[in-house]
Amino acid sequence: MSRIGYSQNKFIIQNKKGTDKISFKLINNLIVIPIEVNGVELSFLLDTGVSKPIIFNFLNISDTLKIKNTERIFIRGLGTDEPVEAIRSSNNFFKIGDTFNLSQDLYAVYDLNLNFGPRLGVPIHGIIGFDLFKDLVVEINYSTKVIKLTEPEKYSYKSCRKCEQFNLEFHNNKPYVYAEVGLNDNRIPLKLLIDTGGSDSLWLFEDQSLGIVSGEKFFNDFLGHGLSGSVYGKRAKAQAFYLKSFKLKSPNVAYPDSLSIVYAKKVKNRNGSMSGNILKRFNIVIDYKGALLTLKKNKNFNEKFQYNKSGIELAHQGVRYVKEFQAVKRKFDTRYQNRVNSGTRIVFDGEYKMVLKPAYAIVELREGSPAKRAGLMKGDVVLAVNGNSIHHQPLQEIIGLFYGNAGKSIKLKVERDTKKLNFSFKLENLLE
Structure with a gap:
């Protein structure tokens, strides 16, 4: 089969040019775009591997999205578990920049555990694919992290020898x-x-x-x-x-x-x-x-192919209280203490406060890996990597350390059953 059919429900670009640009985030090689669904701003993965849009954590956002016209179904994807329960909803309003669809079908998943956000470190509310691609020509510029959407009748191919x-x-x-x-x-x-x-x-x-x-x-x-x-x-x-x-x-x-x-x-x-x-x-x-x-x-073409050499998979797992030092600026009048050098002096004092920060836990641990042999366990909450607190670092930046060169030392401080433990290991190359 070489071509596809179309339904009457379409994405349309609401401007005279018939084209629009949307910035996206590239997280772990995945495209995350902002989409407005029934007036609510959400973040979706752009996925050519799905047909209808899928919304996650349905029970948390269904009231806000005002999902209607529903029927219960089961959908299947990769993995060995049973199909997941979902509802199919019609006549939803989708808006991406100047692009909109007034009558979009979607699947809303019941399972609260089905959520890709924790492994990416950013909220992911859903996935969209075929219904957007079938209506528009989609240009993905991975260099500038911009997607350009164009109505097919207004798109013209340019000569490109490369x-x-x-x-x-x-x-x-x-x-x-x-x-x-x-x-x-x-x-x-x-x-x-x-x-x-x-x-x-x-x-x-x-x-x-x-x-x-x-x-x-x-x-x-x-x-x-x-x-x-x-x-x-x-x-x-x-x-x-x-x-x-x-x-x-x-x-x-x-x-x-x-x-x-x-x-x-x-x-x-x-x-x-x-x-x-x-x-x-x-x-x-x-x-x-x-x-x-x-x-x-593009500029990424010759980038070396790396892989995780630690054996650890991390994911966001709730929040935890962290003690942080915060500087406080105070004025101190010195005129009565020192008559020669009178004036007002600025003094920087400080205090510790308990603040909520994301917690990152080990959710997968490869058997025989250097991390496993060092004594780390699934469920360990990582507190610091190589002496640096993880609370100020994006999840993908932390995971990136595990993709370094073989022989690189990794030191982890973790919390396990309220105990603070330290582990160290070296990254191993198993394929060369």
């Missing part, structure tokens, strides 16, 4: 592209889902008959969290990844456990997914109506 263009195929309203991977000295053709909602580089489905195998250098790891639970599998490296003339050297590859991808493999000839750590190396034009993908290298 670009590569690909035909898209669609299955279940999701886009697929053809590429090649270098594995075990073989160059293997692939059919891949374009997945802006995934933070990894490549996910490949192992297939001995096609030569898609991890080889001898790999380690077992937590790969991510889908709508239907956690996904585990192997992590390895490929020799190269090819998108026509573009060649990426030594990309990371994840091979998800077969039980987690039973439904994903039902798409005919699908070999895996191409995700954010590949896509961010290009500035992209996604044109669903024309069934075209255009790629142009």
Whole structure:
């Protein structure tokens, strides 16, 4: 299938130019955009891997959003758990900058535990994909972190000698592209889902008959969290990844456990997914109506592919009280104490206050990893990394330390059952 059908409910750009720009946040290779739903400002992941918009933490925000016209359904995603319960709601108002849809369907999930925000360190209220892409040409500039939306009839392609263009195929309203991977000295053709909602580089489905195998250098790891639970599998490296003339050297590859991808493999000839750590190396034009993908290298193209060498996955887990020193400026009159040098002196005093700060806990810990061998445990709340309190650092900045070079020392101070404990270990490279 090469093209897609359209419904009457559409995203329309409400200005004369028929185009609009929206700034986004790039967090762990994922695109987070502001969207107004029924008058409430929320943050959504832009995910080509989903059909209808999904809203999380439904029970917390349903009254505010005034969700109506509902029916109960079950939806399934990656993972080995059962499908999740949700409601389907119609006639919702969505607004993105100057772009709006007056009658948008959405799924609202009941499960309060299904929330990607804690692992990213910022609030994530939902996911949007197909319904936005089907109506507009979407340009994603990963360099400037700006998305440009254009109505298809007003979009014109410019000559670009340094670009590569690909035909898209669609299955279940999701886009697929053809590429090649270098594995075990073989160059293997692939059919891949374009997945802006995934933070990894490549996910490949192992297939001995096609030569898609991890080889001898790999380690077992937590790969991510889908709508239907956690996904585990192997992590390895490929020799190269090819998108026509573009060649990426030594990309990371994840091979998800077969039980987690039973439904994903039902798409005919699908070999895996191409995700954010590949896509961010290009500035992209996604044109669903024309069934075209255009790629142009950007400043991230030659960035080295790194991976977590600690074995630790952190997530935001509530808040905790922290004692902080705060300077207080006071005036002190010295005229009666010193008649020679009379005047008013400014004195900086200080006091300690208890303030609420985010707590970051270890939610996944790889077996045999340096962190595990050092004695760290799931549930440990991290207080400091390499002597620096974590309370003033974004979660992704802390996690970035675990992606450093092999041999780098990591010192963690954690709280476990009200006790303060110190641990140290060195990052290990398992793939070279």
